[in-house]
Amino acid sequence: MDRTLLYLISLATIFFIYNILSWGLNIQFGMTGILNFAYIIFMAIGAYIAGSFALPKATEIAGQTYVFGFSLPFPIPLIMGGIVASAFGLLVGFVALKRLRSDYMAIATVSVAAITYDFIGNYTPLFNGWDGLAGVPAPLQTALGLSYSNYQLFFLAVCFAFMVFFFFLTQRINHSPFGRTLRSIREDIDVSEAFGKDTFRYRMIAMAIGCFYAGVGGALLIEYISALNPGGWTTGETFVLFAALIIGGSGNNWGVAFGTLLVPIVFQEATRYLPQFPNSDYIIPALRNIIVGSLLIITLWFRPQGIFPERKAEFPSVPLAEPENKQEEADVALG
Amino acid sequence: MSHSVETPTSAPPHSAVATILRVDHVTHAFGGYVAINDCSLDVHTGKITALIGPNGAGKSTLINLIAGFYPIQQGSITFNGQSIGGLPPYRIAQQGLIRTFQISRDYGAMTVLENLMVPPRNQLGENLVNVIFQPRKVAQQEKELVGKALEMLNTFGLYEKREEYARNLSGGQKRLLEMSRALMSDPTLLLLDEPMAGVNPALAQRLAQHILDLRGKGLTVLMVEHNLGIVDQICEEVIVMANGTTLARGTMEEIRAHPEVITAYLGGA
Numbered sequence: 289m290d291r292t293l294l295y296l297i298s299l300a301t302i303f304f305i306y307n308i309l310s311w312g313l314n315i316q317f318g319m320t321g322i323l324n325f326a327y328i329i330f331m332a333i334g335a336y337i338a339g340s341f342a343l344p345k346a347t348e349i350a351g352q353t354y355v356f357g358f359s360l361p362f363p364i365p366l367i368m369g370g371i372v373a374s375a376f377g378l379l380v381g382f383v384a385l386k387r388l389r390s391d392y393m394a395i396a397t398v399s400v401a402a403i404t405y406d407f408i409g410n411y412t413p414l415f416n417g418w419d420g421l422a423g424v425p426a427p428l429q430t431a432l433g434l435s436y437s438n439y440q441l442f443f444l445a446v447c448f449a450f451m452v453f454f455f456f457l458t459q460r461i462n463h464s465p466f467g468r469t470l471r472s473i474r475e476d477i478d479v480s481e482a483f484g485k486d487t488f489r490y491r492m493i494a495m496a497i498g499c500f501y502a503g504v505g506g507a508l509l510i511e512y513i514s515a516l517n518p519g520g521w522t523t524g525e526t527f528v529l530f531a532a533l534i535i536g537g538s539g540n541n542w543g544v545a546f547g548t549l550l551v552p553i554v555f556q557e558a559t560r561y562l563p564q565f566p567n568s569d570y571i572i573p574a575l576r577n578i579i580v581g582s583l584l585i586i587t588l589w590f591r592p593q594g595i596f597p598e599r600k601a602e603f604p605s606v607p608l609a610e611p612e613n614k615q616e617e618a619d620v621a622l623g
Numbered sequence: 624m625s626h627s628v629e630t631p632t633s634a635p636p637h638s639a640v641a642t643i644l645r646v647d648h649v650t651h652a653f654g655g656y657v658a659i660n661d662c663s664l665d666v667h668t669g670k671i672t673a674l675i676g677p678n679g680a681g682k683s684t685l686i687n688l689i690a691g692f693y694p695i696q697q698g699s700i701t702f703n704g705q706s707i708g709g710l711p712p713y714r715i716a717q718q719g720l721i722r723t724f725q726i727s728r729d730y731g732a733m734t735v736l737e738n739l740m741v742p743p744r745n746q747l748g749e750n751l752v753n754v755i756f757q758p759r760k761v762a763q764q765e766k767e768l769v770g771k772a773l774e775m776l777n778t779f780g781l782y783e784k785r786e787e788y789a790r791n792l793s794g795g796q797k798r799l800l801e802m803s804r805a806l807m808s809d810p811t812l813l814l815l816d817e818p819m820a821g822v823n824p825a826l827a828q829r830l831a832q833h834i835l836d837l838r839g840k841g842l843t844v845l846m847v848e849h850n851l852g853i854v855d856q857i858c859e860e861v862i863v864m865a866n867g868t869t870l871a872r873g874t875m876e877e878i879r880a881h882p883e884v885i886t887a888y889l890g891g892a
Binding site: 460461464465466468469471472475476478479480481482483484485486487493598600601603604606608609 | 690692711712713714716717721722724728729730731732733734736737740741742744746747748749750751754755761762765766769770773774777782786788808
């Protein structure tokens with residue numbers, strides 16, 4: 289297989305994984321209105337848990353220190369990554385959602401992100417500090433005995449399957465009465481509370497589900513690229529996902545996928561190997577940020593609902609028992 | 624049925640009348656400012672009761688206390704014989720005590736029909752386990768609720784607007800939406816916080832008729848209202864508040880003749 293094709297396969301793999309991350313954030317931010325600026329932390333937790341569960345004991349690999357090291361086969365590390373990220377999401381949610389409303393909650397999550405980042409970076413025995421985990425075994429690679437390029441295709445298919453599963457799950461949530469209640473909380477939390485909705489509970493569930501997505505996405509990412517260090521999950525990465533949501537159309541899972549294709553894939557990943565400008569290595573990364581930032585501003589200015597806005601809810605058509613009340617219609621027109 | 628003007632703290636004169644809501648010696652202060660001061664009142668089952676009084680009398684604060692939006696500091700509130708003081712708003716709402724807001728608060732980015740689909744209580748599909756494992760039951764209930772919501776919209780003259788975003792409705796239509804949406808939760812007691820605010824006289828008449836129809840269906844209504852003409856027209860009982868406490872109670876006619884009420888409204892000492 290030629291190199292271009294392999295490169296496109298790797299971009300597609302990352303795109304599929306990033307979709308899972310974006311949809312998880314969409315459940316929290318797009319549907320429920322939770323401003324979780326620590327979202328990427330849950331991706332990292334999922335990745336580290338999956339990585340350290342899949343790796344053998346730390347003593348067997350020189351130069352790395354980490355906890356666990358269970359050598360567990362795929363997909364157990366991945367599922368554990370999702371579950372632990374979700375549990376951590378509930379913990380953060382309990383602190384941030386119990387008493388705080390949107391803006392203060394956002395500040396709290398930024399703090400959580402900073403604390404977690406510095407803690408994992410500095411406490412080397414946990415996940416090998418700033419060097420991060422490396423050498424995470426590729427799922428089922430030895431068992432399948434595929435060639436390098438065939439394995440790339442296999443992993444692409446695995447990620448596609450996960451993406452499709454999470455897509456249908458997200459759509460199901462979105463179109464259910466549960467999703468409707470989440471949207472109502474986003475629109476006006478007091479009113480939903482006044483209608484007997486336990487808004488704290490709903491937001492906690494949204495937090496847990498979204499963080500599960502983040503954890504599974506992170507697990508797939510570390511299993512694909514076999515390594516992760518804190519440089520790969522700085523707070524800026526959260527904003528890349530937020531940019532994808534806002535540009536694509538938060539609340540609309542198709543729009544979010546389009547935004548994910550545009551921002552993290554086309555602008556962040558695909559520009560990585562463009563030929564450099566002579567005598568200046570920094571122009572392309574700088575241009576990348578300028579373009580994404582400008583796109584965000586242009587979207588918010590001209591099309592704040594995103595390129596593909598959230599769709600109106602659809603309901604089964606039920607005929608009226610009595611004919612339409614035309615008289616009242618006319619009165620409303622007056623009012 | 625005759626009403627006499629009396630001190631509202633005393634027992635209701637007609638022992639045959641059931642009390643659905645009792646506010647008992649409630650005091651609430653914001654810092655040093657006492658907004659509700661030893662306030663007591665009863666709301667009788669099946670009646671439309673108005674809560675009137677000059678601005679700053681504490682009417683909205685009292686509504687917020689009853690609905691659980693402010694924590695109760697002193698006194699007690701009982702609904703259907705059960706104490707609801709200290710419960711979070713959603714627990715109070717789940718018992719059938721539903722409030723509306725002084726300013727219309729629609730779910731702007733949701734359609735009118737979807738707005739009405741939020742309030743029904745005990746929706747199977749609000750539990751994700753049911754959504755995934757019992758999609759048919761969820762869909763069945765959803766269809767029943769859509770039917771109910773469409774009938775409600777038809778009654779309130781919003782049927783044609785069902786696919787419209789709620790934020791695009793006019794002020795008057797938002798009032799109708801607010802009331803019809805609250806009814807979707809099948810309340811036993813409806814607290815209306817100024818349902819006629821900013822509404823033209825023709826629409827006010829229609830809202831008044833809707834409220835009367837509700838009483839016919841066995842609903843109890845407690846409404847804060849400044850439009851005394853409407854109060855006179857539809858409310859059987861009127862409670863007057865001033866300076867954070869109840870001043871008088873009776874029919875509108877009796878209230879009009881009450882010297883303390885006149886003083887309070889005219890801003891006397």
